Amino acid sequence: MPPFMGHRRLAHICKIVQFSVHRSQHIRAIVSQKPFVSAQEVAERAGVSRSAVSRTFTPGASVSPETRRKVVEAAEALGYHVNHLARGLMRNESGIVCLIVSEMGTPYRSTLIRALTQQLQNAGKIAMLVNTDRSDGSVGLALRQAIRYRADASIILSGMPDKSITQLCLKNGQRLVLINRDDDQEGPFRINLNDAVAAGRLVTAFLRAGCRRLAFANSEAGTPSLMAREHGFVAAAKAMGLEVVVERYGPTAYESGRVLAQRLLTLSERPDAVFCATDLIACGFMDAARHQFSVSIPDQLCVAGFDDIEQAAWSSYELTTFAQPVEAIAREAVRWLGRVDAQDPSARDHSIRLDADLVWRSSIRGG
């Protein structure tokens, strides 16, 4: 059985010909040159040893200005680029950080991805993106993929890994960051928001606007952060002596907001204030409320959301909402990765909570 051989591999063999002659004679005819230039070739051209080349491209290594100049010159001429695969192999540090995320088409997720890639690049790292929209065990699969590529760390934006997989990662020297995955696992670095606190503050805002019949519109996803918002809201309302009508439906999306509006606005006692677990839900809710039930916002109904996606600021919505501190989240995540590289022993298990500031717009009276 002829062994598999990609064409790029073939190209490469042209060099092996020095050692085993009888191969490659017909092969040489097919492909003329090997695709990448190696440090070896740069070294030859510059008239120095291969290690000199290596050192030239290693910050902090000891090279004389003269050799460096010769090397850089040769590298430039040949179009040489350090092979990060090989470098990662030696250094045992690939510079790759794996981003594990589902529903990356949604506004909040994509904004976070943008911020993370940006910050990672600033820190000299590079993002690898794994889509986990498919099956449910896919976070585990994604982490395995990360391990295969020897990613220095994985940042999980959606879903939850099994504890066993988490352990596998940590044992393999992978750093793990969980964003908004409120969890008690030891080991990973956890970034969360003060969801409950924020939600609580909103009750006062609603009261001040004169609302009395509060409702909470949630999805059925049951994510810890979504549930924290719900519980925080309900608890704070109860503390004020108010009941909250809680409705949950479907995925965390626009369409669900519409359905939730249908349910909540057809109640005999129609709510006059709704806190939607997410801006996306809020947009759907507002659209249905206005166009289907002719409810005037904020006159007859006050609405708030969470995330502060771009659309919340659009003048069709003018949604009062809590802003995800996206930049701060990304900064903290990347900063932790850097810190851990420096000093391992402590600081392994860590967790922070950030605040989500309320952004006032006109979907709530007063303000």
Added chain:
Amino acid sequence: MPPFMGHRRLAHICKIVQFSVHRSQHIRAIVSQKPFVSAQEVAERAGVSRSAVSRTFTPGASVSPETRRKVVEAAEALGYHVNHLARGLMRNESGIVCLIVSEMGTPYRSTLIRALTQQLQNAGKIAMLVNTDRSDGSVGLALRQAIRYRADASIILSGMPDKSITQLCLKNGQRLVLINRDDDQEGPFRINLNDAVAAGRLVTAFLRAGCRRLAFANSEAGTPSLMAREHGFVAAAKAMGLEVVVERYGPTAYESGRVLAQRLLTLSERPDAVFCATDLIACGFMDAARHQFSVSIPDQLCVAGFDDIEQAAWSSYELTTFAQPVEAIAREAVRWLGRVDAQDPSARDHSIRLDADLVWRSSIRGG
């Protein structure tokens, strides 16, 4: 000067101790175990040679069922994962595909990224994400990064690389895919839409709705695809004997749509049909038209967009628009990558055009 040494490297040295004894005595005290298990260890545990392990994880290699079983068992127990860095080094094929994109927070871009990552994963590849929001030469930088990681290919969703950089990539054996970057460069695979044709069809739609005073709202980005829409629209209108008022402003974003509305709706001869180069622009335009100028859509003004982002379907907009065939784009891109892997010689330079279907919603009368 003490050479730089990451902690993970230190961990590794614990094995070297077998060869050079006098090192690492104090090091061993610091870190106890090396992070990753290698094929060597699996081989030892399974009682076979290292090559047997390698072959077990190489599809199509010759291994007896018995050895395979032993190897898989040992690998499972040890938590072994093939090192794709090393594999990529040998095979000269990393499995990495680089996605180069700016403004990845916008709906259209993020949807495309989602589709691409999904398809790539299905094809056994993995996406590396490079954010080029920063400087302007950053596409070149991004491509260099792709070369450093020996990505099998780069897919460019935004910006345009210099011809020199393109050549560098191709010379280095990198495949290149340009999406919606209408260009005449040889070498890269180019996926484009029939922008002009689509834009032309819209003129008829506007006429059928009884519109006579046409306008085109564009950004100042000057992207080939945006300009193609503009020119296609203007040309088709001219063929019908109609002039088009063209206005351009700012980046391709919601805010620009608002400004464009301000400009176009304050004209003495106010247009009764506007084609916005992008859905995002259209949303801004509609919002300003309605809330600022109290224009009723579609009664007094017909609006169309391009992309069919999720928000276009929201009931605040109900925007008639051209759908980017996102899934088809992703499929074609990935398919081409696969094809090229198989047979290099021909098919290097290739280009396809896909159709953008018109999605009818209520922002144009009739339909």
Added chain:
DNA sequence: GCAGCATTTGCACGCGCTTGCAACAGCGTC
């Protein structure tokens, strides 16, 4: 029992890179 064959296995080399070590060059000092 042995030649002939197909299948499996181990050896050894090399992918491109980093880095410890030793050798070496240059230079000031006693």
Added chain:
DNA sequence: GACGCTGTTGCAAGCGCGTGCAAATGCTGC
């Protein structure tokens, strides 16, 4: 002039893996 010191360079080992080749193994048929 010998010595020590600092800064630079080449050597060679090795990161974890794939794979050609040859040796080994198992099997069939005479």
